Amino acid sequence: MKLSLCNEVLHPLPFDRQCAMAAAYGYAGLELAPFTLADDPQTLDAAAARRFRTTAQDHGLAISSLHWLLVKPDGLSLVSMDATVRQKTVSLLKRLIDVAAVCGAAVLVHGSPKQRSPLPGQSLADAVERLHDALAELAPHAAAAGVVYCLEPLSPAETPVINTVAQAAAMVDRIGSPAVRTMLDVSAASQAESAPVHQVLAHYLASGHIAHVQLNDKNRRGPGQGDTPQQPVLQVLKAAGYTGWMAVEPFDYQPDGPGCAEFSARHVKAIWSALS
Template identity: 35%
Template sequence: MKFAICQELFVDWDWERQCRFIAETGYTGIEVAPFTLGQEPLSLPADQRRQMRDVATDCGLEVVGLHWLLAKTEGLHLTTADAAVRKRTAEYLMGLADLCADLGGDVMVFGSPPQRNLEEGVDHEQAMAHAAEIFTACMPHFADRGVTLCMEPLTTKETDFCNTCADAARLIEMVDHPNIALHQDVKAMLGEETPIPELIDRFSALTRHFHVNDSNLLGPGMGETDYHPIFDALQRSGYDGWVSVEVFDYSPGAEEIARQSLGYMRRILDDVQA
């Protein structure tokens, strides 16, 4: 099991400082939110992409990939009835696949709840078809760049599209390509009726990436969720991908969140492996 952390937590830190601290804390991966790279992340020059990759490598980190793919963008949407917007969205995602690969990553997590919400007049079946169309158009380019797109189910508090692992699995089946997979997130799975260990077991063949957090929006070990059954289920399922900390409440401070989360995860992993 490999531990990473999502870097948007480190607000106003430069890239080198982020990488150095994350590595010194004990993580081996860093996951990037494109909006932290500027207003137009696709315009990031090739030499700057190489430099970021080299800095991470020099610190002993791997760039896991990207998440929050459409955050702080305009004119992009996954489930829209507007064919021109769907085309622009597919093109943007392919541009992000280039950015991801150039940074050294191979996973892109599609969350972005506002950019997937159902528009007026679009029902769920139409929305699924529109999303599948966009993802299908992207897949050849993703395959060329060695990047996997991971669909993230989110709770009904965040979005009205793709709220369960079963919803995401259906969309993945519609796209039917090796470069699309399932992303599981603890906070999101807490909103499902099925217990998290059962969801891990049931969808293990589809799962490519995993985020850890809690219902209080903080990191693992900072809320009420017991991670023993979660890590036990991941171990039993044979999951060998990244376990990446993603939080939404930054109030304890980036350093405290990073240290507490990793320390807790290491203790739980030791327990379930004993």
């Protein structure tokens, strides 16, 4: 298995310390949130990306992926009716695609609920279409960089735009690029899907839509820190011969970031080892 830790769990520790701790807990990679790497992610460049990659490698880790792409700077939106705002947001995402490629990351995860939600006076349908158009513009850039850009389905509590894997898969199919796919976050899927999460995962793994998985609990804590069963999800991944990354992404760190990261790794690895 390829288990990664979302690095904001260990933020604001220095990046080298994050790497050392993640390696000590048994992770093979880090999933990077750009807002943890620079006050303004627009300043990230190839030189910075090479430093992150080298530091991770020095600790035996890979950079698996990027996520939480649009936390900073303020005022970004892919669905704004202001073309200047939309283009500024797309330009940052193109920069982050390039950073991901230099880091050696295979995937970018596009969640960013605020930056894709309808603005006052805007219809849901208009926001969905503008998100589609932005992803379609990003597709050739991601393809040229050799990375996969994943549209993340999020819970209705976060955004009304793309809540289920089926909705994400439909948009991926409309774009029609192998560089744009979707992914599954266990917590979000537990809140948004009508079918059991592992069944949704099995279906869209088989169809080729899913390129990444994030592990957590419906209660937004780490895997194993709530009532959401992780074993069926991991069983599907193992049975399918899934070779992509599984990233631990809690939002509520209990008892704290390091404690949550350590517990989550132990829990997931114990389940995986017990699977046939």
